[in-house]
Amino acid sequence: MYCVKKIKDDLFWVGGSDRRLALFENAYPIPRGISYNSYVLLDEKTVLFDTVDRAITGQFIENVEAVLDGRNLDYIVVNHMEPDHCATLGEIVRRYPDVKVVCNAKTVPIINQFYEFSVDSRAIVIKEGDTLNTGKHTFTFYLAPMVHWPEVMVTYDMTDKILFSADAFGTFGAMNGNLFADEVNFERDWLDDARRYYSNIVGKYGPSVQTLLKKVTPLDIQILCPLHGPVWRSDICWYVEKYQTWSSYAPEEQAVMIAYGSIYGNTENAANILASRLAEHGVRNIAMYDVSVTHPSVIISEAFRCSHLVFASATYNGGVFSSMEHLLLDMKSHNVQNRTVALMENGSWGVLAGKKMTEIISEMKNMTILDNMITIKSSVKEDQLADITAMADAIAQTL
Structure with missing residues (x-):
């Protein structure tokens, strides 16, 4: 049975969690599990933002189908091609053969490396600052190379002021029913995992994170949708400031x-x-x-x-x-x-x-x-x- 969460009237979380996985990337212990976030927008055109890890394929497909409720899928935006976010891309293309894949030029060869289907005929290749209109919503794309793969980009919904931030602002930890960061005690229960996620997954690439922050911090961000962990709709500046500190390699505390x-x-x-x-x-x-x-x-x-x-x-x-x-x-x-x-x-x-x-x-x-x-x-x-x-x-x- 599907398990989805409503973020806005037309935007839904369709991801899932894995509490059985012992090592993320077969390297990092995750005793609290991990979430894989994906989002569906129901506009004049329908949009799926990223997919999920193969481990939760069944849950993910049920969630997507439940939200679409018989509608076709028009676009899938690929912000990040790492397998924990793209392992079900082929399944989505098989089920929705007319879907257009929105990505940047560096993403196309990586898709071809992972998959047998031809992405070239269905790709909408965007550049920095390009926009996509889906009806009510207009999206702008910002390239974020080496945060933490070379093809990474983030997507900004200019209409509802939402940033789909790829692996930036993610954290280890499975979702326990509460989707939003303001529904949990993030500083007490999640900050250590957020810091451990950043420092080990993204930490090497501080200058690249700084470049991305310069692009997105001037934006009016009302909702922050990362690919792992809670969705942010309040106190976003507090979390962004953590990223400013970590990515500049300044100590977070005198300790x-x-x-x-x-x-x-x-x-x-x-x-x-x-x-x-x-x-x-x-x-x-x-x-x-x-x-x-x-x-x-x-x-x-x-x-x-x-x-x-x-x-x-x-x-x-x-x-x-x-x-x-x-x-x-x-x-x-x-x-x-x-x-x-x-x-x-x-x-x-x-x-x-x-x-x-x-x-x-x-x-x-x-x-x-x-x-x-x-x-x-x-x-x-x-x-x-x-x-x-x-x-x-x-x-x-x-x-």
């Missing part, structure tokens, strides 16, 4: 995150002592993560949030503890920058973790590495407590 890679608990002990010293300085809400049990996507999200990062690692195979090395290389590939960093290293012999961590972090942009790196040989000794206190002093002074 400290400590990530440690410990084999037998001695490096963890040093990290715990540092956290306690920071707390004595009045530093609040310190975040601590064991890199062996915490997925890198969570720590990368925290690196986008926090101004100060501490990495404590055992030496392993003559280098950085493997889970820590994976994290740091992942941070580098996601373009983390503009942070203050403190380092702690450990090793029973040939202590090299600090040197190797410094090399990786130095390849990131505008990372200030504090001078007083702490070196532990096997376990923390009494005479090293002063060094840990000095590190806490240095971090507190720069907060």
Whole structure:
């Protein structure tokens, strides 16, 4: 049975959620599931905005057919061709053979890469600023390359002031009946997933996001319709400001995150002592993560949030503890920058973790590495407590 949600009298959400999927893109844990958003407009011409992942094909088709209620589908707007939003495109074309595919020039070859049907005969290829009139509604298109694929675009409904924003402003998390962000406690229950989604999926492409924001922030946006997560109809500026912060790589908060890679608990002990010293300085809400049990996507999200990062690692195979090395290389590939960093290293012999961590972090942009790196040989000794206190002093002074 279909399950649709009305956004406006002529605009409907026809997407669905997947709570069984363990890893989004087979990479990122999603314990709260994921939603795939798609929208149908009933104007003089009917319009479908994007499709969904193959996992919810049955639900999606029932939803589309219920909203169309026997009408033909005139247009499908393809804002983003990634399979979680285009896997059912072929099914839609098969069911509605006269449908026109509205996309840009970079989208056409990607459609041909995924599908056997010929898109060329049915494509309406748009350029930046082109418009499409469907009766009451007129749409303008803005190209958004590398947010986060090269073919991405967003669609603005000039009539009802609605932005269909592709993967921008999306978030992990399944929909639980409430479609709109103002129907949930977004800051409490969704913001962490929104930040983790942005930092890991889009975060590498901050300059491209900034370019898109310059295009769309002057628009009068009354409703924001992303391809994942809640639809926004109030407090849109608050969420856009988050994107301004994240995409400029400015820390969201003056806060400290400590990530440690410990084999037998001695490096963890040093990290715990540092956290306690920071707390004595009045530093609040310190975040601590064991890199062996915490997925890198969570720590990368925290690196986008926090101004100060501490990495404590055992030496392993003559280098950085493997889970820590994976994290740091992942941070580098996601373009983390503009942070203050403190380092702690450990090793029973040939202590090299600090040197190797410094090399990786130095390849990131505008990372200030504090001078007083702490070196532990096997376990923390009494005479090293002063060094840990000095590190806490240095971090507190720069907060």
